[in-house]
Amino acid sequence: MSIRVSFNQAWDGRADCLNCTIRSSALFGGLTEDDFKQMHQPVDQLILQPGDVLYKMNDTGHHLFTVRSGLMKLVQYLPDGTQRIVRLVCSTDVLGLEVLVGERYEHEVVALRETELCRYPVEAVDMLSQRNPVLHKDLMARWQKALTEADAWLTRLSTGSAKKRMANLLLRLCEGECDTACVLFSREDIGSILSMTTETASRTISEFKRQGLITEIRHNHFNLDVAGLQKLIEG
Known part of the structure; x- marks a missing residue:
């Protein structure tokens, strides 16, 4: 299921973003009202059921996603077709960061539980990260979190x-x-x-x-x- 919400609606709370329990830790948590006024592309709110695929490996990437609730797996496939789950993502995690520097997604992403997400146009995120140092710093922190998670995956799991x-x-x-x-x-x-x-x-x-x-x-x-x-x- 998908609900389309304008950035102004996201700011003033008509999409319930104002009262979102992860607002302060979500991707756009540090944006100002002026930042939102510069945006003209909508945010989509998605609900996926277990087994639903968000996107596939090598798909052309047009969006980033914030997980509001639920659990998803990031999958890569070996040459013989065997799947390897390389990471799990949950509330406040961001998916699709790689399309800020490339054109394609690097994983297949599948819901393990009912999952709610917000979907942002990559052009909007890229433009805002150049205008807003808080968002730029947050994106760098999320890259580092993904690297730390990958290290933990190798050492612990x-x-x-x-x-x-x-x-x-x-x-x-x-x-x-x-x-x-x-x-x-x-x-x-x-x-x-x-x-x-x-x-x-x-x-x-x-x-x-x-x-x-x-x-x-x-x-x-x-x-x-x-x-x-x-x-x-x-x-």
Whole structure:
């Protein structure tokens, strides 16, 4: 579903942007009213369902996106067609930064949960970043965040034993939410994230259940023994 909103509507709150819970940390959080008055292209508000594709790898990029809520996976494909999930993005993250310096998206982006996004024309973001030093600095910070996330992905989720990789993923999924709450997705996706087979992912989750490290509240919704998972990682 898509709702088109003008930049003036975004400023004065007619699109509920004024009361958006992530407004201060979203991409345009530092813009002034004068900045918004210079804009003539609309913002689109999107709602994607699990499995919906936002864009595909090598698509020509015309927009950047801010995630308002939900969870999405960034996928790249190996020559044999095998998918590798290279990053997860959630609330306040920005997608499509690469089209500010190139023409095409570098990943396929797929919703893992119901996800709300705001879509901005890349020309508008580029123009505003030249006019507004706050936005320019914020874009640089988001580039750095993406690099830091990539480093963490390599060090925590792609190396070590299957149990340690799984524990790291579970703890990362509960960051920014309730201290001990975690919502999982398909075992195939978990295997792709952690460089393990679907069977190994399923066995590891089952073992964590038996050990009391995770408790399933309802399907794929878990409470975590955070201290126990941390001890496993450090052991």
